[in-house]
Amino acid sequence: xxxxxxxxxxxxxxxxxxxxxxxxxxxxxxxxxxxxxxxxxxxxxxxxxxxxxxxxxxxxxxxxxxxxxxxxxxxxxxxxxxxxxxxxxxxxxxxxxxxxxxxxxxxx
Numbered sequence: 001x002x003x004x005x006x007x008x009x010x011x012x013x014x015x016x017x018x019x020x021x022x023x024x025x026x027x028x029x030x031x032x033x034x035x036x037x038x039x040x041x042x043x044x045x046x047x048x049x050x051x052x053x054x055x056x057x058x059x060x061x062x063x064x065x066x067x068x069x070x071x072x073x074x075x076x077x078x079x080x081x082x083x084x085x086x087x088x089x090x091x092x093x094x095x096x097x098x099x100x101x102x103x104x105x106x107x108x
Contacts, residue, residue: 016044043071065093
């Protein structure tokens with residue numbers, strides 16, 4: 001039996017579900033923005049699955065940050081300010097991954 005879900009998995013699942021419902025409403029209203037909103041919602045659902053599957057918090061943080069950054073980049077193709085935020089978040093995820101790798105290497 002598995003323990004309780006990590007908080008990050010719950011938060012990402014709720015955000016993803018909210019975005020998918022919002023995409024459905026936008027699609028019914030005839031807006032083509034539903035495509036971008038639905039894709040970001042699916043990325044957040046994927047982040048929830050990664051958070052659930054990853055055992056250590058040290059490897060969970062960079063994976064979730066990178067996936068969130070990719071989602072913002074995809075969403076940013078329709079809203080340019082999020083595009084640059086996504087690239088910044090992706091760079092931050094890479095830095096966190098490198099720092100975690102160095103910390104793990106020095107603890108051995």
